[in-house]
Amino acid sequence: MNIDFMLEYLPLYEKAAVLTVRIGCEGILIALSVGVICALIQYGKIPVLRRIVSVYIELSRNTPLLVQLFFIYYGLPKIGISTNAEVCGALGLGFLGGSYMSEAIRSGLETIEPIQTESALSLGLKPYQVMRYVILPQAVSVSMPAFMANIIFLLKETSVFSAISLMDLMFTAKDLIGLYYKTTESLFMLVVFYLIILLPVSIIGRIIERRVRYAGFGA
Template identity: 50%
Template structure:
């Protein structure tokens, strides 16, 4: 996008192109996560709801959405972590990010071990709390305690 849009006459900053690119990438992966979750709701569950006299809206609200969302959470959590790690593609269009900054510092000061260790620590500080929150959410949804 960053290199193709100017050919079409659209001029956007690197930050905007990077964000739009991640939105498209994340949207595609998230849509697949939701699709997999909703396809995981069995026909017998839907038929049971119909047997109870539920209309389409009630089936969606009380049967398909709760189960489909619960089945989608693991895939969505993995996709969120994947997108955070994919921010390194920003360096291709000259947006500084963690890995690129660490490589610049290594090039300036020739201290690779220290800066690579700091890079690992920075990613750990970002990802470990996120992973803990997503695991907590996954357990809550899995055991039906989300509304409590």
């Protein structure tokens, strides 16, 4: 291992890591918004929208992100919808993640039986109070493990961004291998940077999961 080489190209990796995290976060935020909307539509059983949402969920869950990105990035411009690579990355991640987030949220909401809402309403709570004090605390606790797993999953999926020529970590590593044949060093840095990004998220996720595990008494 050549330490000098690694130090020299450290800034390149840093830049790439920042890009990966930034687009990852944007994508996760989009995914979360899409997920909340879809989950509410399905939970509220809104007639037509519900069908559309379930078609979307099936399409997004049963196709790989790489193919989704290729379609958005190379396919859509042909019918006049063009985006730049960054927006495309975030949108693709949002499209993929939306369905996963929606399933996580819906599974949380659905574990709360209607009797709880009815009881809360008959005790005189207002609808928003029912949501705030009865439904959400339980739903969040149930959804949290799936939710954290999705965030890690989506951050990992950002690794395919190099396919649409975003200069992310994979792109940087491949570039350096091609240019200087410093395979070991480039791959080592790649692994280290992904660990720096993903390990804290994974650890924080576990802590949060443990803290919100109050819903399942006796389980």
